[in-house]
Amino acid sequence: MMDNLRTASSHVVLKIILGLIILSFVLTGIGNYLVGGNANYAAKVNGDEISRIQMERAYANEQARQQQMLGDQFSALASSAGYMSQMRRQALSQLIDEKLLDQYAKKIGLSISDNQIKQAIFSQPAFQNNGKFDNAKYNNILSNMGYSPDQYAEALRKQLAVQQLIQSVAGTDFLLKGEEDALAALVSQQRIVREATISVDALTAKQSVSESEIENYYEQNKVSFMVPEQFRVSYIKLDAASMQVSVSESDIQNWYDQHKQDFTQPERSRFSVIQTKTQADAQAVLNELKSGADFATLAKQKSIDPITARKGGDMGWLEPETMPDELKNAGLKNKGQLSGVIKSSVGYLVARLDDIQPQQIKPLAQVHDQIADKVKQEKAIEAYYKLQQKVSDAASNNNTSLAGAEQAADVKAVETGWFTRDTVPAVLAFKPVEQAIFNGGLRGHNGAPGSNSDIITVDGDQAFVLRIADYKAPAVKPLSEVRALITQDIRREKASKEANAQAEKLLVSLKSGKGDQAMKAAQLTFGAPQTLSRTDQSAITQAVFELPLPPKNGTSYGVSEDGTGNVVLLALDKVQAGSMPEAQKNALAQGITQNNAQIAFEALLSSLRKEAKIKYGSGVDVQ
Known part of the structure; x- marks a missing residue:
């Protein structure tokens, strides 16, 4: 129904249009029709202007998109001038790409007929009722958005031309059936391999290490x-939620009297309406109603608004602030009273006042406990801020310890154990608190005692006063503490080198046909055959598929490592074709084709940019 009668449904319609029909190209491309060209442009592409209004609209659209996608994270990003500047440049770059594509489509003779535009409009679900195009709904939606049908059709023509260009580029790449089969065979290939492991752990125990x-x-x-810097911190924590306050009945009554509007429901009216296209239709409906026709039945049969028609014309409860002027001025005062014919912005109405609810105020008894909690919370926060100021003053006046702050807060300071930047105690894990600890401002010079912090407020109505009780600068652990670790590392390193050297010698013997004797001397044997595919998660999979194909009735050999660092000799006995379901084969071919099409399209855009004459307007940041 019309925007001024039901704001909520109108918003839904606008969201559908913005989400499904008016793509970024349309939203930005239509700017030239709304605003005449002038010298204040964002860019010129081969002489065609992109206005600043177009750029600002594209920038706003990108902001809205990212805010919806990122949620609360976007607020932090939006505070960065550099990030927002980059977003603005991206929006302008996208407009330039769209302009280049539009120009290229015209150059190669891609055109969209009036009939194609008509079919595109007819096929949009947002313009339909019960699966059929609704011209009134179409005009109403465009009117709400501030676009004329001609403006929308011209913007849609550009969008469809560019889509046709993209499809023509994407459709130029394909795989022949033989190529698909060869690719599928390569991807699904299986390899039968045996392995013999040289244990690095066993060799490690045999290594000697000198001082x-x-x-x-x-x-x-x-x-x-290195041992990172370490801290011990003394702190006092203030928490509004822990403040103990009392609330009197007088406090509750006073709060209720001062906030009575919060518990007042204004007078509400309930209307039913029948919407028609012409005044004559509305008058005919009114005559039928006066002759005794049922309003709900008539609304379902004759109202052109599908939403209220399904409900027999019922619009639900309306308060004075949300009631449209047409109904306010209809002079309906009594339940069941009919209006005359009402002219609206999109047609004509006949309305009926179905019910009236007088203003209602909840009694104090009904909201007593709710108000008591509210007053307690407000008093606790008030006491919390007073205590916060008192503790802050005490910490400043006696800056060499937290004794004064302890007395003011009537609590004992808590001292943490040693911690690093990566192991901050959970109670102190707030960004402002961590910054105060780690920025160096609370530490004294050359090991001298430091000072108390200012009051540090954090989320949840909490605050801290703290001081660094002790500090250890970054230092290298003494050799005595790490000797055992170093010894083990050196042994492991020597063992790994020995295992790799042994594997290389064995590999030479295996490839020369003398492997059996060499393997026996090394007390190694190959294990049972196992079949691997490219998707197996084994640590040796990649190495196995990098081995050369084995000779006929022979074996191909190589070296790899397992997941624990042991050296593994590989014996590839056979390569065999795997199987791939037809659907998976088609998806694989489609993925390759789409990737190639994307590369081709990016190459086209790159070429168009290189050949284009792009001039930026004054003050436009393109760095």
């Missing part, structure tokens, strides 16, 4: 043995 090796390793890897 000089330990010392050299320590000197060369000191950064690995």
Whole structure:
């Protein structure tokens, strides 16, 4: 129904149009029809202007899109001038791409006929009722959006031309049937392999390490043995939720008297309406009603508004603030009273006042406990802020300890254990608190005692006063603490080198046909055959599929590692074709085709940009 009668439904319609019909190209491309060209342009593309209004509209659309996508995270990003500037540049870049595509479509003779535009409009669900195009609904929607049918049709013509161009580029890439089969065979290929593991753990225990090796390793890897800076913090926490306050009946009564409007429901009226296209139709409906016709039946039969018609004309309860002027001025005072013919912005109405609810005020007894909680909360917050100021003053006046703040808050300060930047106690894990601890401002110089912090407020009506009780600067662990670890690392490193050297020797023997004797001497044997596909999660899968194909009646050999660092000898005995369902094969081919089409389309855009003459307006940031 019309916008001035039911704001809520109108908003839904606008959302449908903005979401499903008016794509970014239409929203921005229509700017030239709404605003005449002038020198104040954002960019010129081969002489065609992109107005600043177009750019601002595209920028606003992108903001709305990202806000919907990112939610609360967008607020933090929006505070960054650099981020918002980049978003503005992206919006302008998109407009330039659209302009280039539009120009190219015209250059190669892509055109959209009036009949194609008509069919595109007829097929839009938002313009339909019960699956059929509704011209009144179409005109009403465009009117609400401020567009004429000609303006919308011209913008849609541009959009369809660009879509046709994109489809023509995307449709140029394809795979032949033989190529599809070869690709599917390669992807689904299976390899039968055996493996023999050289245990690095077993070799590690046999390695010896000298003192000089330990010392050299320590000197060369000191950064690995750094202990980060550490803190111990004393703090006092204030929390409004823990404040104990009392509330009297007088307090509750006073709050109720001052906020009585919060518990008042204004007078409400309930109307039913029948909407028609012409005054004559409305008069005919009114005559039938006066002759005794049932309003609900007549509304379902003759109202052109599908939403209220389904409900027998019922519009639901309306308060004075939401009641449209047509109904306010209809002079309906008594239940069951009919209006005359009412002219509206989209047609004519006949209305009936179905019911009136007088203003109602909830009695105090009904909302007593709710108000008591509210008054307690307000008093607690008031006491909390007074205490916060008192503790802040005490911490400032006695800046060498928290003793004065403890006395003011009537609580003892809490001292944490040692922690680093990565292990902050949960009670202090608030960004403002962490910044105060780690920014260096609370530490004294050269180990001297530091100072108390100011009051630090955090979410949830909480606040902290703190001081750094002790501090340890970043330092390298002494060799004595890490000797065992270094020794084990060196042994492991030596064992790994020995295992790889042994594997390379065995590989030479295996490839020369002398593998059996060499494997026996190394006390190694290949395990049972296993079949691997490309999608297997085994640590050796990639290495197996990188091996050369085995010779006929022979074996191909290689070296890899398992998931724990052991060295693995690989014996590839056979390569065989796997199977791939037809649907999966088609999806694979489609993915390759789409990827190639995307590359081709990006190449087209890149070429158009290189050849284009693009001039930016004054003050437009393009860096």
